[in-house]
Amino acid sequence: MDLDRVIRKVPDFPKPGILFYDISSIFTDPEAYTFAVDKMIQAYEGEQIDGVIAIESRGFLLGSVYSLAKKVPLVLARKKGKLPGKTIEESYALEYGEATLEIHIEDLTPNKRWLIIDDLIATGGTLEAVAKMIERQGSEVAGIFSIIGLPFLNYAEKVGKYNPKTLIDYHGE
Numbered sequence: 001m002d003l004d005r006v007i008r009k010v011p012d013f014p015k016p017g018i019l020f021y022d023i024s025s026i027f028t029d030p031e032a033y034t035f036a037v038d039k040m041i042q043a044y045e046g047e048q049i050d051g052v053i054a055i056e057s058r059g060f061l062l063g064s065v066y067s068l069a070k071k072v073p074l075v076l077a078r079k080k081g082k083l084p085g086k087t088i089e090e091s092y093a094l095e096y097g098e099a100t101l102e103i104h105i106e107d108l109t110p111n112k113r114w115l116i117i118d119d120l121i122a123t124g125g126t127l128e129a130v131a132k133m134i135e136r137q138g139s140e141v142a143g144i145f146s147i148i149g150l151p152f153l154n155y156a157e158k159v160g161k162y163n164p165k166t167l168i169d170y171h172g173e
């Protein structure tokens with residue numbers, strides 16, 4: 001399966017100079033979607049994963065599949081203001097702009113090993129923000145997974161210690 005062929009690339013979105021890698025074109029191709037989630041699940045075979053934390057919004061469509069396949073809890077990391085209960089939050093810089101993510105505190109059970117899932121790792125700031133919340137709550141990051149990696153944006157500096165795994169990397173824009 002050639003994921004590169006399936007991933008939609010949109011230049012100058014959401015602002016000039018950014019090449020946007022859109023994985024929603026994987027979701028419209030059931031063969032590619034199945035391939036991607038199978039690879040994701042295989043990547044953690046034999047590892048102790050107690051739960052998965054999926055990042056809004058494309059991460060939800062990967063994390064939910066992992067959760068159902070492996071029968072582990074799914075916890076949502078959402079953009080600020082969306083979750084109704086008591087939350088913890090973390091702000092971070094994006095490749096473009098700044099953002100804050102929140103997680104329901106009662107969902108983030110301590111002393112567990114969490115796999116964090118998103119669609120793409122650019123600078124690593126988003127995944128690092130979730131990793132910080134996990135650690136602040138007395139839990140452990142078991143790993144981080146994204147379909148796409150942009151290693152030229154140096155995500156290894158922020159999240160290299162969490163053993164990031166990706167299915168396809170792009171090395172420049």
Ligand code: AMP
Binds near residue numbers: 123
């Ligand atoms: P970062 O925190 O810099 O690793 O950025 C990762 C987050 O921003 C992910 O949730 C992506 O959905 C989004 N993102 C950043 N850069 C891109 C890009 N070039 N194409 C698609 N999504 C991106």
